[in-house]
Amino acid sequence: MMRGMGRAGALAADKTLRPSTKSLRGSASMLAPRWRLLLLATVSILLFAAVNLARPLVVQQAIDSGIVDGDRSALVKAAVVFFGLSIGVYVFQALSVYTTALAGQYFLRDLRVRVFAHLQKLSLRFFDGESSGLMISRMTNDMVVVGDLINNGFLMVVQSILLLVGTVIILLTLSARLSLVTLAVVPPLIIATWIFRIASARAYDRVRDRIAEVMVHMQETFSGMPVVQAFAREGHNAQRFGQINESNYDANVDTVKISAVYIPFVELLGGLGVALILFYGGTGVIDDWVTLGTVAAFIFYLDFIFQPIQRLSQVYDTIQAATAALNKIFALLDEQPDQQESPDAKPLTKPVRGEVTFDDVTFAYGETPVLEDVDITIKPGQRVAMVGATGAGKSTMAKLLMRFYEPRNGRVLIDGQDLRDLRMSDLRATLIMVPQEGFLFSGTIRDNILFGRPDATEDEMIAACRELGVDDFIQSLPDGYDTLVSFRGSRLSGGEKQLVSIARAFVADPAILVLDEATSALDPETEGIIDTAVRRLLQGRTSIVIAHRLSTAEHADRVLLLGHGRLLEDGSHEDLVARGGHYAALHRQWRTGTQPAPDPEPD
Amino acid sequence: MSEQLDLRAGASLILQQLRARWRTLGTALFFALVWSSARVALPVLTGKTIDEAIGDRNESLLLTFAIAIVGIAAIQGLAAAVRRFMAMSTSYRVEANLRADLYDQVNQLSLDYHDRTSTGQLMSRASADLHEIQMFAVVIPLNTAFFLIAVGAFGVLLTVHIPLALAAMLAYPIITVLSARFFRRLSPASARVQQDLADVAHVVEENIAGMRTVRSFGREDDEVRKLRAVAERTFDDSMEAARLRTIYTPLFSWLPAVSQLVILGFGGYLVLEGQLTAGEFVAFFQYLNMLIFPVQSLGELVPSGQRAMTSAARVWNVLRQRPTVARTPHAGSMPEGEGDLVFEDVQFAYQKGYPVLRDFNLRIPAGASVALVGPTGCGKTTVAKLLPRFYEVQSGQVLIDGVNVRDIRIEDLRRNVGLVFQDTFLFSDTIRNNIAYGRVDATQEEIEHAAQLAQAAEFIDELPDGYNTVVGEQGFSLSGGQRQRLAIARAILIRPRVLILDDATSSVDATMEQEIRTALRRVMEGRTTIIISHRLSTIALADQVVLIDGGRVIEVGTHNDLLRTSPRYAEVLGQLVPAP
Known part of the structure; x- marks a missing residue:
């Protein structure tokens, strides 16, 4: 919770009104092709402001030339002009609303697609742990904030500024003397609004923190309900939540208090403005340095001063947040992908034999090397088991082979060709990795199994699943292959997800297969069945299996034991056991661990 | 839904x-x-x-x-x-x-x-x-x-x-009606946009969570296509909402302008005729300006009320x-005893017609440790959940030290059953508070002692803030084995009469499993313990093994006995059992 609040605080501090060069240049380049639309939008906004500003002037004319002078034709003329203006109000407002929305939505849509497409090219280190949350936030929260500005803020900002500037100019032209008195209310209004904005921004920050606390607490309690009830925490929780909930209420009431001071002040200022205009303007009418129409126009224009200032303060935060969001989004777009396909990438020589070579490979995620001088050649069709403690570098080797990362030193080769010189599409078609998580996408089981080869026929799919022994399990689901799964709230257990993801890999039919603890969540009975099937299916393919259950190693052609980023032992299971080194010790430990000590049966 | x-x-x-x-x-x-x-x-x-x-x-x-x-x-x-x-x-x-x-x-x-x-x-x-x-x-x-x-x-x-008032105000009820219509039409459109945004978020989260799989199968372009489709839909729906705004919002400016026109023309004429003063003429204008926002807002009342309802x-x-699971009115406190457990003719189903336990009978004497073994879906986890009364049995009874669990106050019952779950749930709070979750008033000594018993003290001491390190979703990330040991410490701190370990070692590798096993062996001493596990090594911690299949107890015995005598047991344990 502390950290969550810290992060919210960091976000609050990240406010800026200054768009970065990157985001200005980026936005401009995305908007440029739609210059016609933008021009139309600009023109309609300008005209809308103009017709709005002209209306009180017409009323003023009607009063001075028509009513006061008793000139009927002047009144008619004013009414006709006013009618024309009202049509203008409709047309230009409609146009400006539509064109700005259109331009904004084009911008948002293109930005979404562009950022997402960019993510697909970025190095995988951007998607590890905490930074993956940041990536999600760029595409969701930050985009929504930008969308808020487009939907609610942008048009209002431009209009408000135009109205404000236009009004001041008109008032000064109408009567400089009267405007100086009238505009006397503006500085206190601006100061009060500024103070209010700062105070309420602070109060709302507090509300955000408190409501975040409320939400985090509820979310955790609700999803941890079995633990809550197992430890009979309901009473204590009610008490604790009561405090959090009340402090959120208090924070909300604080915002109300602030506005309860500001709003009366503004209403009072408004009254003061009218009184000033009437009193000073009234004496002016009596002393004949101003007309009655002008005094009336001043009263009408007063709204054009008050409303824009208040509106600008309302959208200030939106602008600030959107600017910060755009800066972050364009900074992300500026990240260069690490591993790009080389421009003269060659196709992989067909048919693929499936030889894998790590040639003196060194790799580090940060400072400390994870792999050091690893030299291994795996022959085509060889079944290799990779074993070693957590952090030994097994998964890293698999990731280098997938070219998720580039080695710092040395080369990774398939059939003697450096991965860096290969076309990405060839590499993906040749090599498939089944990760431990058994990740499923939202959709049907069929969609998921066909993920790697969408053009596979139904028969091919079912045949592969039968051979693997997962067909029965899938058929037993409520809708068989059409059962819907989702990446989060899936009804499938971890083991069942792994089954589907193994099937997915086999349907894709790669020459080289990497299984990264792909069966760890299966119960022993199922794992036994799957292991046998997998062994059969692996025949003729090069395979690298990472497993902590050494039963896998017992059946492999070759065992690689890694430790602290180095290859410690390399040989067949029997050889390594006979050698009596680390592997033999590990194997012995595993055997005794899984087998009851006093087992009388001969091994 | x-x-x-x-x-x-x-x-x-x-x-x-x-x-x-x-x-x-x-x-x-x-x-x-x-x-x-x-x-x-x-x-x-x-x-x-x-x-x-x-x-x-x-x-x-x-x-x-x-x-x-x-x-x-x-x-x-x-x-x-x-x-x-x-x-x-x-x-x-x-x-x-x-x-x-x-x-x-x-x-x-x-x-x-x-x-x-x-x-x-x-x-x-x-x-x-x-x-x-x-x-x-x-x-x-x-x-x-x-x-x-x-x-x-x-x-x-x-x-x-009167006539001027009627003519001038005519537009305002229309504004209210139009505004009600506008908000009514806008709210499904905005709801669609919200849904689209949720869909965008879903595609993004899924893509990022499954990035390895996407890259592994070379499906980046398809993913972009998927996102483009939702982005297009968001665009279309947003523009639908924008079209509504385009139609309605200018009306809300135009209709008052028409009213002002009425006053300007008709009212001006009345002033010239001497039926209206110049001051009244200006006041009319002020009223019309003043009312624009309120009459629009009134239109929002109805849709807002509907949404609120x-x-x-x-x-x-x-x-x-x-x-x-209702509270029994005159439930008593925990009976005296050491944790003698009896399941008597228990029938249970989560869904009517799909019984999970039928005629389930089992006695676990006080202080004994028992491993429940059986294929997935046989009901072993359910047995564990009935003891702290997470669910109500349909018939039969569950007794602890001779008293039906229904007749014990729920809080008392649950404070005496320590549970370690398969997926360790830690709260975003300090390690200290996580361990003390079931006993808020525990002293630092008691907490450290529990951590020691659970073999967790060592790694906690190495953490940046020791017992004050914040863990959980928003905090320091711990390994699966460390989380498990915290969960064990949490369970034993309440000094439970019965300890239930539900697949507590399933998601950790061999080295970690050994650490946890060492921890478990110590905390099980002298406590009635129920172990549910797939792992032979964990099962081996128990004195007795109970083989469950189809919601019934099939066999009871020591692991070695069952291995020899029960073919089904060997089958369930599967591959891990070496061929005789």
């Missing part, structure tokens, strides 16, 4: 909340009335100033009127402050109270309810739906004030000149539930 919504019940839930706060609401309404009167009075004063002071060139009267205007503006401001404070704080009170009720209710509901209800669903009740109700609670006094202003202004105008109905659907 289709859910039966009782709008009546929703409405009465809101009413009941408002009625309970009638005093503050009444005050808010009173000040709304004061505010409205002041606002209506201001243009009248302006008109009079123009006619009587300026027109008649009376400078002293001019000052009087100017002061009166400031005075009334002050009253208007103060009334606005009180109205706003009362109305807003009441609405937040309603929200906070309902949220607390909802929270307590969710805590009380039994696990069968939680099994079929997602956290997301409950969260949206407690946030979006309550927010909708809060907004409506604010809107009531505000719109009452607006309505009063509209009526008051119309009344004043009528006294000035729907939301309240959803909240009611949670509040009306009753926990299936």
Whole structure:
């Protein structure tokens, strides 16, 4: 919770009104092709402001030339002009609303697609742990904030500024003397609004923190309900939540208090403005340095001063947040992908034999090397088991082979060709990795199994699943292959997800297969069945299996034991056991661990 | 997700909340009335100033009127402050109270309810739906004030000149009707946009979570295509909402402009005819300007009320539930004993017609440790869940030290059963508080002792802030084995009579499993323990093995006995058993 609040605080501090060069240049380049639309939008906004500003002037004319002078034709003329203006109000407002929305939505849509497409090219280190949350936030929260500005803020900002500037100019032209008195209310209004904005921004920050606390607490309690009830925490929780909930209420009431001071002040200022205009303007009418129409126009224009200032303060935060969001989004777009396909990438020589070579490979995620001088050649069709403690570098080797990362030193080769010189599409078609998580996408089981080869026929799919022994399990689901799964709230257990993801890999039919603890969540009975099937299916393919259950190693052609980023032992299971080194010790430990000590049966 | 919504019940839930706060609401309404009167009075004063002071060139009267205007503006401001404070704080009170009720209710509901209800669903009740109700609670006094202003202004105008008042005000009810229509049409469109945004988020989260799989299968382009489709849909739906705004919002400026035109032409003519004064002419304009926003806002009242009722109905659907595991009225405290457990003819089904346990009979003597073994879905986890009474047996009984668990106070019962779950749930809190989760008043010594027993003390000491390190979703990330050991420490700190380890070692590798096993061996000493596991090594910790299949006990014996005598046991253990 502390950290969550810290992060919210960091976000609050990240406010800026200054768009970065990157985001200005980026936005401009995305908007440029739609210059016609933008021009139309600009023109309609300008005209809308103009017709709005002209209306009180017409009323003023009607009063001075028509009513006061008793000139009927002047009144008619004013009414006709006013009618024309009202049509203008409709047309230009409609146009400006539509064109700005259109331009904004084009911008948002293109930005979404562009950022997402960019993510697909970025190095995988951007998607590890905490930074993956940041990536999600760029595409969701930050985009929504930008969308808020487009939907609610942008048009209002431009209009408000135009109205404000236009009004001041008109008032000064109408009567400089009267405007100086009238505009006397503006500085206190601006100061009060500024103070209010700062105070309420602070109060709302507090509300955000408190409501975040409320939400985090509820979310955790609700999803941890079995633990809550197992430890009979309901009473204590009610008490604790009561405090959090009340402090959120208090924070909300604080915002109300602030506005309860500001709003009366503004209403009072408004009254003061009218009184000033009437009193000073009234004496002016009596002393004949101003007309009655002008005094009336001043009263009408007063709204054009008050409303824009208040509106600008309302959208200030939106602008600030959107600017910060755009800066972050364009900074992300500026990240260069690490591993790009080389421009003269060659196709992989067909048919693929499936030889894998790590040639003196060194790799580090940060400072400390994870792999050091690893030299291994795996022959085509060889079944290799990779074993070693957590952090030994097994998964890293698999990731280098997938070219998720580039080695710092040395080369990774398939059939003697450096991965860096290969076309990405060839590499993906040749090599498939089944990760431990058994990740499923939202959709049907069929969609998921066909993920790697969408053009596979139904028969091919079912045949592969039968051979693997997962067909029965899938058929037993409520809708068989059409059962819907989702990446989060899936009804499938971890083991069942792994089954589907193994099937997915086999349907894709790669020459080289990497299984990264792909069966760890299966119960022993199922794992036994799957292991046998997998062994059969692996025949003729090069395979690298990472497993902590050494039963896998017992059946492999070759065992690689890694430790602290180095290859410690390399040989067949029997050889390594006979050698009596680390592997033999590990194997012995595993055997005794899984087998009851006093087992009388001969091994 | 289709859910039966009782709008009546929703409405009465809101009413009941408002009625309970009638005093503050009444005050808010009173000040709304004061505010409205002041606002209506201001243009009248302006008109009079123009006619009587300026027109008649009376400078002293001019000052009087100017002061009166400031005075009334002050009253208007103060009334606005009180109205706003009362109305807003009441609405937040309603929200906070309902949220607390909802929270307590969710805590009380039994696990069968939680099994079929997602956290997301409950969260949206407690946030979006309550927010909708809060907004409506604010809107009531505000719109009452607006309505009063509209009526008051119309009344004043009528006294000035009836035909002009009618002609000028004609557009305003139309604005209210149009505005109601606008909000009604806009709200499904915005809901669609919200849904689209949720879909975008879903595609992004899924893509990022599954990035390895996407890259591994070279499906990046398809993913971009998928996102492009939702982005297009978001675009279309946003533009649909924009089209509604394009049609309606200019109307809300144009119709008042037409009214002003009526005053300019008709009113101007009346002034020339001497039937209307110049001051009244200006006052008419002021009224029309003043009313634009209130009449629009009135249109929002109906759709807002409808949304609030729907939301309240959803909240009611949670509040009306009753926990299936009911508190027994005269339940007693824990009986004396060491944890002797009996399952007697227990029948249980999560869903009618799909029994999970049938005629389940098992006795576990005090202090014994027993491993429940069986294929997935055989009911072994269910056995563990019936003991702390997470669910109610359909027939038969579960006894602890000779007393039916139903006759023991739930809190007492659960404080005596320590549970370690398969997926260790840690709260975003300090390690200390996580271990003390079941006994908030535990001392630091007791907590450290529990951590030591659970083999967790060593790694905790190495953490940056030791026992004060914040863990959980938002905190320091621990390995699976470390989380498990914290869960064990948490379970033993409550000094339970019975310890249940539900697949506690399933998601850790061999080295970690060994660490955990060492921890378990120590904490199991002298305690009745039920172990559920797939792993032979963990099963081996128990004195006895109970083989369960099809919801019944098939065999009971030591591991080695069963290996020799029961072919089914060997089958269930599968591959890990070396061939004889």
